[in-house]
Amino acid sequence: MRSRRISFLRGKLSRLSPNVDSFLVLLLAASLAASSGCRQQGEYYGKTEPSSGNVFRFNNGAEPEYVDPALIVGQLDGRIASLLFEGLTNTDPKTLAQIPGVAERWDISPDGLNYKFYLRTNAKWSDGRPLTAKDFVYSWTRVLAPLTVSRYASHLYHLVNGEEFNQGRISDPSLLGIRALDDYTLEVRLRQPTPYFLFLTSFVTLFPVPSHIVEKHGVRWTAPENIVGNGPFLLSEHQSHARFEFVPNPRYWNRDKVRLDRIIAYSVDDNYTSANMYESGMVDWLPSYFPAEYVPHLKSFRDFASTPYLANYYYSFNVNKPPLDNPLVRRALSLAVNRRAITDDLLRGGQIPGAHFVPLGFPNYQSPPAEEYNPQEAVRLLAEAGYPGGQGFPEIEILFNTLESHKKIAESIQQMWIENLNIHVTLRNEEWASYLKSLTNLEYQIARSGWIGDYPDPTTFLDLMESTNGNNHTGWKNSEYDRLTMLARQETDAGKRMEILQRSEAILMYQAPVMPIYTSASNSLLKPYIRGFFPNSLDHYPLNEVWIDQQWSRDQPSGGEVR
Amino acid sequence: MTKFILRRIVISIPVIFLVATTTFFILRLAPGGPFLSERAIPPEIQANLQAKYGLDQPLLVQYGRYLSSLLRLDLGPSYKYPERTVNDIIREGFPVSLQLGLAALVIALLLGIPAGVFAAVKHRAVLDRLTMSVVMLGISLPTFVVGPMLIFVFSLTLYWFPPALWGEPSQLVLPAITLALPYSVYIARLTRTEMLEILDQDYIRTARAKGAGEFRVLWRHALNGGLLPVVSFLGPAVADLTTGSIVIEKIFAIPGLGRFFVESAFSRDYTTVMGTVLFYSVLLIGANLVVDILYRVLDPRIEYR
Amino acid sequence: MKIRVASIPQLAPDPVISSLSPRAVVWSRLSRDPWMMTCAIALGAVLLSTILAPWIAPYPYDQIELRLGASAPSWNHWMGTDTLGRDLLSRCFYGGQISIAVGVVGTLVSLVIGVLYGSISGYRGGRTDELMMRFVDLLYSLPYLFLVIILLVFFSSSILMLFVALGLVQWLTMARIVRGQVLSLKNAEFIQAARVSGTNDIGILFRHLLPNMAGPIVVYATLTVPSVILQEAFLSFLGLGVQPPRSSWGTLISDGAGVMGLFPWLVFFPAIALAVVLFALNFLGDGLRDALDPRQRHD
Secondary structure (H helix, E strand, C coil): CHHHHHHHHHHHHHHHHHHCCHHHHHHHHHHHHHHHHHCCCCCCCCCCCCCCCCEEEEECCCCCCCCCCCCCCCHHHHHHHHHHCCCCEEECCCCCCEEECCEEEEEECCCCCEEEEEECCCCECCCCCECCHHHHHHHHHHHHCHHHCCCCHHHHCCECCHHHHHCCCCCCHHHCCEEEEECCEEEEEECCCCCCHHHHCCCHHHCCCCHHHHHHHHHHHHCCCCCCCCCCEEEEEEECCCEEEEEECCCCCCHHHCCCCEEEEECCCCHHHHHHHHHCCCCCEEECCCCHHHHHHHCCCCCEEEEEEEEEEEEEECCCCCCCCCHHHHHHHHHCCCHHHHHHHHHCCCCEECCCCCCCCCCCCCCCCCCCCCHHHHHHHHHHCCCHHHCCCCCEEEEEECCHHHHHHHHHHHHHHHHHHCCCEEEEEECHHHHHHHHHCCCCCEEEEEEECCCCCCHHHHHHHCCCCCCCCCCCCCHHHHHHHHHHHHCCCHHHHHHHHHHHHHHHHHHCCEEEEEEEEEEEEECCCEECCCCCCCCCCCCCCCEECHHHHHCCCCCCCCC | CHHHHHHHHHHHHHHHHHHHHHHHHHHHHCCCCCCCCCCCCCHHHHHHHHHHCCCCCCHHHHHHHHHHHHHCCCCCECCCCCCCEHHHHHHHHHHHHHHHHHHHHHHHHHHHHHHHHHHHHCCCCHHHHHHHHHHHHHHHCCHHHHHHHHHHHHHCCCCCCCCCCCCCCHHHHHHHHHHHHHHHHHHHHHHHHHHHHHHCCHHHHHHHHCCCCHHHHHHHHHHHHHCHHHHHHHHHHHHHHHHHHHHHHHHCCCCCHHHHHHHHHHCCCHHHHHHHHHHHHHHHHHHHHHHHHHHHHHCHHHHHC | CCCCCCCCCCCCCCHHHHHCCHHHHHHHHHHCCHHHHHHHHHHHHHHHHHHCHHHHCCCCCCCCCCCCCCCCCCCCCCCCECCCCCEHHHHHHHHHHHHHHHHHHHHHHHHHHHHHHHHHHHHHCHHHHHHHHHHHHHHHCCCHHHHHHHHHHHCCCCHHHHHHHHHHHHHHHHHHHHHHHHHHHCCCHHHHHHHHCCCCHHHHHHHHHHHHHHHHHHHHHHHHHHHHHHHHHHHHHCCCCCCCCCCCHHHHHHHHHHCCCCCCHHHHHHHHHHHHHHHHHHHHHHHHHHHHCHHHCCC
């Protein structure tokens, strides 16, 4: 495939050469020919020799903003913190079930409001101090304390008085729904049954932090020389904007299961560079950090994996701005978008097209059937709304934040609307901060949006569109939708709860304040000699039990060199 | 000389003050703030965040605080990475950029001076044109083409050098060459022009007439004078190398200050942006001063101009 | 990439040459040189193709054909298509318009500011000159590109902003050159004569001084255009250049550079176009300088 392209290029060059400087042509042609000649598609992408020693290296995508679990927002920050700390529970990467972490076992009251966690007595901080229920009381109170300014404090709003305490309406921490009954028993009281609460206890925000270290060093407590954790690994080195290095924590209660001797997490934010690092064998794992344009090419390699994951990509309509205040117009626009062309022809990255707001992959939830691509119906709806053949339809504008893939999607949707509906569509592109400002202030007509689920329950998406939700940037308010959302919160029966949620999603689809486009896919590259990795829809990859199969390369006839 | 240096330093102070003031107000006027995030933050938390960094104060109060901490050489905490200060970030990033810049400068001199001398000696001959053409390629292709091209050939095909990161000598090679190329072009052009003039002068003709070997003439007589403009080029070159390294640091994932700057500008990390701009201003003013001093030492005539 | 040309010949006016019409002299020198002519023709060809883009481009520059994706050069698409299936040849034509416009306008901005500033400084002389030149020296030691980046990041990167920002970076050197010229010219006899005959300062500046400094100004401007074009490319690489669906050579190249291994044509063709223009402009600039330089007259 490649060689054919190159030979064509050569032909092209010789035709061009009269008015091009010959040195340039020679140099470029030579380098292209040389490099392409040697690169053939192998079974695996790039080098496949494991590094010497039990070292696992991956690119973490950027410099994390925080290491402190209470302050973390980003996924990549979470990867670092999950190596250093461990919550009450863990999420099993294979089944997504909650398995014991610091808590050995737990009891839940029948009304779903009261949790008792029994902590294991052999859980210790890495400096030898025992880890007790008081540490959790301290850590969770710290997350909720207004001055900590934790951006994910809302995960603890489920506790009795959590929200009130965080917003300063209550200042006595003893009123919070968390209490240490003794050193190894923790009692948690919730304000409403929260079926996914055990998942939250495995989430970074709810990790314990060492009070004695935090109080002693202040903001500097996460520096490599100060930090103390309770997770499977210890931070041994941190080079800003370059790398983190970890070694096993000898005091981790499950130390026997940890098989790696070292982990290196690079903070490389350029996707092209990142892909080069993988190809040349500098890293063993790339969680999504390679250019989207590479994906169609990478699909043929065995070390490439694509799994749908709990995130969606959608366009928000500002329902306050005519003509988008008319649900018929919104539905017409939605019907005129060929989602499959976007995912299969444009993105080609394993995304799953669909007009449902809740992404695929939630256990026990099925979205109601969504309307398919139907340009005729779209034209009809638009006519019904008073714009037959697109006549009299005002110019509309799509806002997106500066990023190549957003640009491409916006450009193709622009074309689909122009072609199918005969309307005028313009694009506006804003840099991240300005874009967010426009979005929050509703200074847009149509805006690119996306959401990544925080926990494996559809409400992590459906709650967004509640009229009071701070992330509902559409101006859409629907009392029936709000009522159903509230109802789902009180419902303890799992089956009935899912029915309620389906009903609310159906309203969302019919009213169309948002135009969902696809369920995201998590694409990754993983060297074939890595073991103990399990793909899942949460994009959750604990490294505790990962190991390197040194045997693997020796079994290869050509000494591991595939090319 | 001391007076000259002192005067220059005194003049520089208002400039630095001006830079600090301009960047401060430009940043505050710009839309968006450092604590915006896609996920809505409850207004109470947002207010706490603003208060924590004093952003709820009147602008002039903020400005006053900023200036007073500057006097203590304290650039404040980074808004994006609150667990570190801007001083930390510069301390970590600048040595990396400096090493990269110096390595590139050495390579640029090693490539540029011989090429320029060679072209001058072969003046008007085909070899002159050829040398200058090859050299000119260095500025006809942007570094972000040359960089990936070198990576493609030397890292991903030949596996000679790592394609990214920093720390080992082998990781210095590709980025330093990429960064050096355009500068070697300028040095080659300067050297050529200057050598052409000098080779025409009487003392060179005399030396030649006396039967001194061509190499000796070049080395002992001509090159000494021919390098003066190259020295004056080094001042701006320091500036160029530091800003030019932004691209290189991005392509090769090098944890240098240039990359931190761009990243902090995009994420509206006010303190880091202001800190790096100020730091670079001081650096450039210093570099220019050093060059001026060097120039005076090398060329005594300059005082009389 | 900030590129400054450090050594610009501070030309002494040459009465002999100027009386023989400098344009004719320069032209005869350049036209005798086949290298220069090649450069000029190549430059002309590329310029023409970008100017004629609306008529000769085979497709609209923003016509998307998703199904096509990034396809290799073929009969329908001579330079292939980009990842959205847009025709690269057409995008190169239109991209050239922007790149060259940015180069030329950026240079003009620097020219206007630089010439005004430099001539006032040089003509006034004395304390004003000293102050104005100190100011330029000081501005030289600012991390300019950093300020440009800040401006573009914080106040959205429109084309207008790009023009202004890039022009602002370049005017310093121009001011220095012009000032040097004015200093050396202002005591020349013909200026004295004009002054005695009652021409005011502005008249002297525009009618007598400027025409006599055209040479070095043109040389420097020729060399500034490519460096502005490169700076635009540099800003494009950082995502601060021209915004979609428009594109410059810089954005085309930076989009293509990353996928060099998969779709080499995406970087190859725009890079060639850019390189030809930069190469030719630099060569022509150098050639012009040599041709104008009285020191070279003897050969």
